Amino acid sequence: MLAGFLGFQVIKRVSPLLHTPLMSLTNALDAIAVVGAIALAGAHETNFATILGTIAVMAAFSNVVSGFLITDRMLKMFKSSRPQK
Amino acid sequence: MTMVLPTFHWIELVYLVATALFILSLMWMSAPTTARHGVWAGELGMALAIVGTLLERGIIDYRWIAIGLVLGAIIGVPLGLVQMTAVPQRTALSHAFGACCVTLVGTAEFYLRTPNVPKFMMSVLSMEVILGGLTFTGSLMAAGKLQEVLSQRPITYKGQNFVNLGMLAVAVAIAVALVLNPGHRNLFPVMVGISLLFGVMLIIPIGGADMPTVISLLNSYAGLSAAAMGFVLNSKLLIVAGALDGSSGFILSVIMSKAMNRSFTNVLFGAFGQVQASAAGAVEARTVRSASPEEAAGILAAANKVVIVPGYGMAVAQAQHKVRELYDVLTKRGVEVTFGIHPVAGRMPGHMNVLLAEADIPYDRLKEMDDVNSDLPQTDVALVIGANDVTNPAARTDTSSPIYGMPILDVDKAHTVMVIKRSMSPGFAGIDNPLYYLDRTLMLFGDAKGFVGDIVRELSGSQH
Numbered sequence: 001m002l003a004g005f006l007g008f009q010v011i012k013r014v015s016p017l018l019h020t021p022l023m024s025l026t027n028a029l030d031a032i033a034v035v036g037a038i039a040l041a042g043a044h045e046t047n048f049a050t051i052l053g054t055i056a057v058m059a060a061f062s063n064v065v066s067g068f069l070i071t072d073r074m075l076k077m078f079k080s081s082r083p084q085k
Numbered sequence: 086m087t088m089v090l091p092t093f094h095w096i097e098l099v100y101l102v103a104t105a106l107f108i109l110s111l112m113w114m115s116a117p118t119t120a121r122h123g124v125w126a127g128e129l130g131m132a133l134a135i136v137g138t139l140l141e142r143g144i145i146d147y148r149w150i151a152i153g154l155v156l157g158a159i160i161g162v163p164l165g166l167v168q169m170t171a172v173p174q175r176t177a178l179s180h181a182f183g184a185c186c187v188t189l190v191g192t193a194e195f196y197l198r199t200p201n202v203p204k205f206m207m208s209v210l211s212m213e214v215i216l217g218g219l220t221f222t223g224s225l226m227a228a229g230k231l232q233e234v235l236s237q238r239p240i241t242y243k244g245q246n247f248v249n250l251g252m253l254a255v256a257v258a259i260a261v262a263l264v265l266n267p268g269h270r271n272l273f274p275v276m277v278g279i280s281l282l283f284g285v286m287l288i289i290p291i292g293g294a295d296m297p298t299v300i301s302l303l304n305s306y307a308g309l310s311a312a313a314m315g316f317v318l319n320s321k322l323l324i325v326a327g328a329l330d331g332s333s334g335f336i337l338s339v340i341m342s343k344a345m346n347r348s349f350t351n352v353l354f355g356a357f358g359q360v361q362a363s364a365a366g367a368v369e370a371r372t373v374r375s376a377s378p379e380e381a382a383g384i385l386a387a388a389n390k391v392v393i394v395p396g397y398g399m400a401v402a403q404a405q406h407k408v409r410e411l412y413d414v415l416t417k418r419g420v421e422v423t424f425g426i427h428p429v430a431g432r433m434p435g436h437m438n439v440l441l442a443e444a445d446i447p448y449d450r451l452k453e454m455d456d457v458n459s460d461l462p463q464t465d466v467a468l469v470i471g472a473n474d475v476t477n478p479a480a481r482t483d484t485s486s487p488i489y490g491m492p493i494l495d496v497d498k499a500h501t502v503m504v505i506k507r508s509m510s511p512g513f514a515g516i517d518n519p520l521y522y523l524d525r526t527l528m529l530f531g532d533a534k535g536f537v538g539d540i541v542r543e544l545s546g547s548q549h
Contacts, residue, residue, distance in 0.1 A: 006108060011333045013115040016428055017448055019337060019435030020172060022114055023304055027179050029107050029127055030330040033186050033311045034157075035138040036318050040193055041153055042144030049193040054149040056193075060186035061157025062164060063179045064131055069165025070175065072124045077169075077442040078117045 021074045028067025034060035099137035100322040106130030107326055111333070117448055134322060169443040170400050173432040174231040177300055180307045181224035187310045188217035192277060194317055200268030207267050209316040211260035211276065216310035218280030219287060224303050226288035231296060231432055239292040252283045294474060296432045298341040305334025337434050344428035344454075346480075346490040373509070376527040378539035381503055384527075386544060388465035388501075391415060392457060394425045394494055395437050398471015398506070402533035408470065409444035410541045418544070423450055425457035425467075425494050427475035458495050467499035471506070471533050477518045488516060502526040505536050 014022050037060050041053030106126045113123030139150070167175050191214040195202070202210065229235040259276040263269055291299050308330025315323030376384075385391060393412070399405060415422050424446065430437045438451055452460075461467060469476055472494075479486040480493045496502050497520050504521060506528060520526060529536055 005332075006329075008332050008336065010108070010111045010115070010329075011336050014111075015115070015117075016340070016426070016435060016453055017438045017451060018114060018117060018120060019340075020176075020433060020439045021120065021435070022111075022333060023176055023301070023337065023434060024172075024179070025110065025114060025124065025127060026304065026308065026330040026333045027176065027183065028131070029110065029326050030183050030308055030311050031186070032103070032107075032131060032134055032323060032326040033183065033190065033314055035134050036190050036314055036320065036323060037153070037186055038135070038138050038150050039141070039143060039318075040190055041149045042139075042146055044146040044149075045197055049197055050146075050149050052189040052193040054153040056186040056189040057150055057153025058157040058160070059182040059189070061154050062159075062161035063157075063182050063186075064135075065158050065161025066164035066175070067179060068124060068128050068131070069162070070167070070172070072121065073165070074169070074172075074439050074442070075117070075120045075124060077439070077445070078120070078448045079442070079445065 017078070018075075021071050024067050024071045024074070028064055028071060031060045031063035031067060034064060096137050096141050099133055100320070103130040103134040103137075104322050104325045106133070107322075107329065111329060169440055170403060171232075172439060173296065173300065173436060174228050176433060177224045177228035177231055177303070180300070180303045181221050181228065183307045184217045184220035184224060184310060187307070187314050188214050188221055188277065188280075190314060191217060191310075191317065192273070195267075195273055196270070198267075199270055199273075200266075202267035204264050206317055207264045208260070209313045211263060213310050213313035213317060214277055215256050215260065215280045216306045216313065218277050219284035220303050220306040220310060222281045222284030223288045223299075224284075224307075226285055227291075227296065227299055227303060230288070230291075237292060240289045245286075245290060249283065249286050252279055252286065256280055256283065294429070295345075297429045297434050297436070298338050298345065298347075300433045301334050301337035301341050303334070305331050305338060308332070308334055341429055341434060344492060346488075346492065373521050373528045374524075374526065375530055376503070378529070378531075378536060379543055381527065381529055381536075382540045382543035384501060384503070385411075385415060385420070385466055385468070385540065386418060388420055390421045390460075390464045391466045391468060392423055392425045392452075392461060392464050392496070392499065394427075394430075394457075394467060394469045394472050394476060394496055395441065396427075396430050396470065396472025396475060397432060397436075398473075399533055400431055400436065400440055400471070402471065404470065404534040404537055405440045405444040405446075407534050407537040407541065408441070409446055411537050411544075412446055412450075414541055414544045423452050423457070423460070425454070425461075425496075426451055427454055427472070427494055430472055430475055454492060454494060461495050462498045464499040466501045466503060467496035469496055469502065469504040469506075470537065473506075473518055474516060476504075476520055477516065479516070479519050483519075486516060496520065497523060497525075500525065503529055505529045505531065505533050507532060 037053050037056035041057050107130050110123040110127035113119040230237050256279040259272050308327050312324050312327025412422050426437050476494050476496045478497045480488045480491040
């Protein structure tokens with residue numbers, strides 16, 4: 001609840017200019033679910049759980065990689081018309 | 086899980102630091118100048134959390150994790166390097182992956198724990214897999230529509246809302262039954278199956294123009310399901326990350342809905358594009374004025390102030406680099422050029438900003454709707470490139486129009502309006518645009534990229 005409220009306050013201030021990078025960034029952060037998947041795949045409790053866990057690690061980690069990669073690529077492109085010093 | 090330990094486990098500290106970094110990361114995201122620090126903070130937090138988890142004692146077998154990580158990286162790198170025009174599809178796809186992970190983990194957790202699942206845990210677990218399941222298939226459908234593998238036209242049938250709500254009700258009823266008796270092993274796959282099906286059915290009636298709202302909403306669901314997973318696994322890090330993602334998606338969908346003057350339920354349950362028949366009758370007799378690239382160049386050269394309004398058509402034609410050349414050549418002649426960006430222009434929130442930034446147009450030239458609207462009456466030329474519904478004055482005047490009340494860019498108030506469009510066919514919402522029949526409007530028929538290129542050639546040629 002607190003996190004939700006905090007998120008609200010933080011995200012309300014993001015300008016529409018950056019909405020797409022914002023979405024891809026939160027997407028990457030959301031992929032922190034990978035830790036749950038890692039724990040599941042690594043615990044080796046049942047074969048079923050390990051297989052699901054492995055696919056889950058794959059899905060989430062692809063988000064980690066692509067999410068951060070594309071967010072950074074997008075942000076690199078935003079330039080001001082005033083030359084930066 | 087390891088909560089019985091009386092001492093403060095180091096991994097908790099790692100997760101706490103990662104959580105703080107995530108929040109910092111989003112705070113830095115609020116301004117373009119600090120946004121890249123935000124990405125680095127997020128990456129650092131993520132790395133800490135992953136390494137911390139890998140070193141935790143609970144893990145006895147690393148082989149499967151390694152396979153998962155390697156395959157994930159193999160899929161992730163090309164997805165991170167897609168064309169900027171493909172960003173909406175990529176985003177939808179990554180929502181699907183995120184939801185897929187959450188659903189699979191939830192399913193595995195259920196079978197590991199059943200039949201001894203506490204009531205609270207079973208409730209959040211159900212929420213996790215229902216939201217995860219519908220987000221997974223829903224996002225795949227959205228990605229398919231955006232990639233145009235699937236038709237962008239909404240598909241509707243009689244009783245659709247009834248069927249959809251019924252399916253959701255059944256899924257929730259099964260969830261309740263599972264909470265009361267978590268031993269029903271056979272009910273669980275039914276619940277997951279219905280959620281998956283529900284995701285498909287939910288997106289089928291949604292048209293291309295509603296995609297920004299839908300993507301934001303799916304983003305929100307993906308976040309919420311991850312937060313639910315955080316409750317199941319008792320991981321505060323996951324709860325916080327999920328809640329951040331969930332609220333960001335929620336805020337974006339509220340902004341998008343407002344920008345279209347529609348409620349959530351309206352976007353989800355009232356398909357667009359079914360109403361064009363009523364308006365189509367009267368249009369035949371009206372005439373439009375069209376102009377050549379030479380004439381358009383002449384008008385632009387004589388202007389002092391030009392507002393360019395880009396839309397999805399610019400993205401489809403990949404015209405952003407040509408638009409940049411136009412911006413350059415006009416600026417060099419002393420013409421003041423700004424860009425008017427409607428919140429729902431394109432197929433996802435902020436779509437146009439990213440494309441124009443890709444073409445090296447400085448972000449302080451990109452103006453939001455309200456700023457542009459106060460400028461437009463003093464603007465000599467409004468150049469509309471591939472945008473349609475967001476400039477439709479019927480939204481202000483015609484109460485019978487399906488988009489009546491939607492905030493628009495008032496390009497019809499500029500002294501001259503030029504619209505680059507391939508043909509007179511209506512936009513994705515299927516609504517006719519009275520803007521095209523105004524006396525002050527010139528239609529520039531052609532491919533956005535080619536036409537803008539011709540104008541640029543004309544302008545730079547006449548300089549010598």
